[in-house]
Amino acid sequence: MAPEILLRLPPDDPAYLARAALVCKPWRHLLTSKAFLGRYRAFHRTPPMLGFVLNLKEHFDGMTRFFPTSSFCPAAPDYPGMDVLDARHGRVLLQTPRGQRLVVWDPVTGREWKIPGLPVYALGFNAAVICAAAGCDHLDCHGGPFRVALVGSDDHGTTFACTYSSEAGAWSQRIVIQEPAFVNARPSVLVGxxxxxxxxxxINFKIIGYNIVAQELTVIWPPSQHEYYSCTVIxxxxxxxxxxxxxxxxxWGGKLGCARLYLWSMKTNPDGGVEWVQRRVIQNKTMLRTRGLSNPPEVVGFADGPGLIFVRAGNTVFSMELKSGHVRKVYICRSRNYEVIVVPYMSFYTPGHAMGRLPSP
Structure with a gap:
């Protein structure tokens, strides 16, 4: 009976499993076994959000900090002189402020991988980290091979893309399209x-898609109703x-009035074309408040697994569960004068990962 009960402990608060592992040696043996941990992850299916990563621009040289939303906190949550670009499959992608070097960091294990310098000069770029293990279910990617997908633009109106492989230890050859696009550092999305x-x-507000298997670049135009890109996110x-x-x-009369959050999805037409379809319209007076603000609310992040969306209103960042509509305050900015990008970190953190930190029962 104990294994069936322990399977149901919530993964978004790892302290429950850690405390259970300290009850007695049989429970500790069970909770650190590969068989149980595999069942536990499969039972819950979606890795929980353990925290989020922010760039703190109030520091002169910049700083990346991990803000826990659970009982998990990495041993070293601060990375001075670094900016966060992405987090996926248990890893976080960081860069030096001028982009000369990329670093992949695993907050659960504390491991780091330094990526060789960018293969080409870029006016602007963004990158994403992706698990590269064949057949992986992405429930426990720690320590496995990964790829870094990079898309950027140069001063000749060319958009390019290439991929770094941790297994090969090198960047792939570039692919290019003659499409001017100044890629920014807002959160990326992986679909297939x-x-x-x-x-x-x-130049024009657009979305660039990089298929890392087919090695193809595509251009997609966002919904025409959203002309202010700073208020949007994919x-x-x-x-x-x-x-x-x-x-x-x-x-209204030169002042900000009612604010609404619009959710869209991409639909393929019978003739092979694509179009945006409006799915939901959300109006929440707490998260989308405008009274006393000089700038409209902005969407600043999205967490795929738990279905969370992050919105900044003034100096406050809120999260909303799209299924339940539950809203909570997650961060207070020290200044309203810098951009905030929320990069959620999702992973299972189990006693198997914390063996070195647990005392003997």
């Missing part, structure tokens, strides 16, 4: 084998397709 990135609207829709979330705010 394609990583999607957004671009600043200095997401993974509930049906597993590429999605889009954006806030639209009414202006």
């Amino acid at each position: 084998n394609t990583v999607y990135f957004t671009c600043d609207p200095y 997401v993974k829709a509930e049906d597993g397709t590429l999605g889009f979330a954006g806030v639209r705010t009414e202006i």
